[in-house]
Amino acid sequence: MNMKDNILVLIFGAVILTMPLWAGIVGAGYPDLLQKFAIFGLFAIGFNILFGFTGYLSFGHAAFLGIGSYTAMWSFKLLTMNAIPAVLFATAVSGLFALAIGFVALRRSGIYFSILTLAFAQMCYNMAYSVLTPITNGETGLTLTATDPRILDAATTEGLPSTELFGMGLSGYNGFYFCAIILIIGFYISVRLYRSSFGLMLLAVKSNQNRMKYTGLNTKPYLLSAFVISGMYAGLAGALMVVIDPLAGAERMQWTASGEVVLMTILGGVGTLLGPFIGAIVIKYFENIFSAFNDAVLNQVFGFLPDFIQGIWVSFASLFVGKGWHLTLGVLFMLIVIFLPGGAMEGFRRIAAKFKKEKEAHSAGGAE
């Protein structure tokens, strides 16, 4: 880890922590969305440790997200409303599940690995959705009740208790800062892994696993560690979702949720350190902001146009917002995959390179 990485982490931290101050400009400056940015950013960064570093595409990471959520919820219900035990238990339990699932799934690679993880995730989802209803409360979702034991907490007075960190409530911006700090730590660890010899081994597996095997090296433990680590990230993200909003539902384990994190990572840039986080922000932004646009908002936006053109524009644009936000996301995804296979990060690199070239050309011209 060199100076450059330290600076990267510091800048990353500064950007995240000052988010409440500037995210309002693009309409994202409210706690719930910022919390989502941090949580799904963490989820995507963890997913990237497996998919980006080793090239193993897991299609079932949402299972760990859900397991983390349920574990954290039970910690809130049985032990205490303090977030620390919930987060620790969730990370550990999802790590255990990842170990078990990874042990089996990693016997295969490529598409077979993806299908195996997908199968396991769907299995977990169906278990949570119907079979294990006493533990997960099925479709309705697991919520706090006034009659939970909470053996470490004093009895509550009226209404339901809320999550806290040694007395500090974790709703609103407090919750965001709690998630943000964990995100920064998670990002830091991912940078450290990337630069470590362990990370190098993972990258080697990605470029040519057969050659690694021919040198007499057993790649399996490395892959399994990467799988477990990224499963723990997912579990941690799941726990944070429950910390900011104490409700755990099975739908967050569905295959669509697993697909979403794949999209995030590809959109931002697979294998890059920052890319997955950027992808997570883009997707969550679309989901929350674009889906909220309705005809009234569009009429306001296009209000400067003459009436009949405005009408046409509004009816055209309304296809892409509101319930049509998936369409916008799909178009964006296609554009990125076709023109920028390396994701948003490749876009930034190209712009930077062009800028650099121009500058060089400029300075060369000046020398003449």
Place this chain on the structure above:
Amino acid sequence: MINVNQTGSKTLVDMKVNRRSFMKGTAVAAAGVAAPSFFTRNAWGADFVNNPGNNKSITLGFNVPQTGAYADEGADELRAYKLAVKHLNGEGDGGMLNTMKPLSLKGNGVLGKKVEFVTGDTQTKSDAARSSAKRMIEKDGALMITGGSSSGVAIAVQSLCQEAGVIFMAGLTHSNDTTGKDKRRYGFRHFFNAYMSGVALGPVLKEELGIDRRAYHLTADYTWGWTQEESIKNTTEGLGWETVATVKTPVGAGDFSQYITPVLNSGADVLILNHYGKDMINSLTQSIQFGLKDKQVNGKQFEIIVPLFSRLMAQGAGDNIKGILGTTGWNWALQDAGSQAFVKSFGQEYGFPPSQAAHTCYCQTLLYANACEVAGTFYPPEMIKALEGFEFDGMGNGPTLYRAEDHQCFKNVLVVRGNQNPSSQFDLLEIVKEVPREVVTYDAKIFGGELGPYKV
């Protein structure tokens, strides 16, 4: 396995070497913790969340399913909300404002403030619904959240609203839990519930199908399905029917054939579908395709019952709905002045009659606005007190009471049957019986639950 530990410890060693850089990170993090104390929930309003203060307008949040199994209902709910906002602001023909009694609204907005709204997609998922409701509260400054076309979602959003201190006017939610074990002080429900369906349906079932029947339940696997199954089961077993089996099916399953096949050989002669929305359309259509309705079992004609019916579903299921019994909260064919006024202005606006979901959502918006007007403030505890025990008429279904003990409305319940000879594409349900409110009223204590505090 040993190898795993080796790699693990290798990473750890690597980390220790660079502890300094880690410390830097922690410092940044610590600075972050100190910063946010001024951003607390109470910072949004001086005395309550999203207090409009001297603003010229107020914002309501319409949180409905625009995608998923209940999307049709959601779309109709949104139409009703938009119509309600128009009427509140004194535009259009006023709809039920002309028939509602007692009425404090003046058609100039609420307490002189213009009504504006924001919309969101619940995706029929608790997570997405809560996230969308939070956006409305935190970003758009919504004073009241309403909507939901799934009881699971309604309950999830209702508890969120209680925590946030924002009023929740439940839309289409039929589970006993919404105003039963999961009731909240800040949540109100105008729609009827599964228990009332059971009570209303009982006598009709006895009359039409007799007391010697064997029932098979297919139930949507979440809070609404569970409570409806329980209520209907209690009713039918009270009649002397036998319950052969109760099978849970996932919401949004699409294909129900694997659940319907076992019904054929179960010895049951009545199939009860505790399904709603697209699920009900699919399960009913498939049951008919499997020939259930033409079967004779135990020497009796096989019957299908859909305890909770809606015209939108009837439209989706087409001819399959003919002769099927069920209950509904409201139907556009009702002849009272309130229903007629609503159907007229809805029809003028959109060109077709409203569904029961549209009706309950329209009423809820008006009832909220009226309660604010009565209380003379938007301050939730006062508004809640104004609506608790509110007795009104002229909004369809006859005289109606918003019971204070559980925030449940009591009004007449309709028992309906799929129309054999519809006169139009909307004339799909024939009203068999209008069960008076006294009959469906129950003791508020039977479902347990706590409303919680007025001030949060």
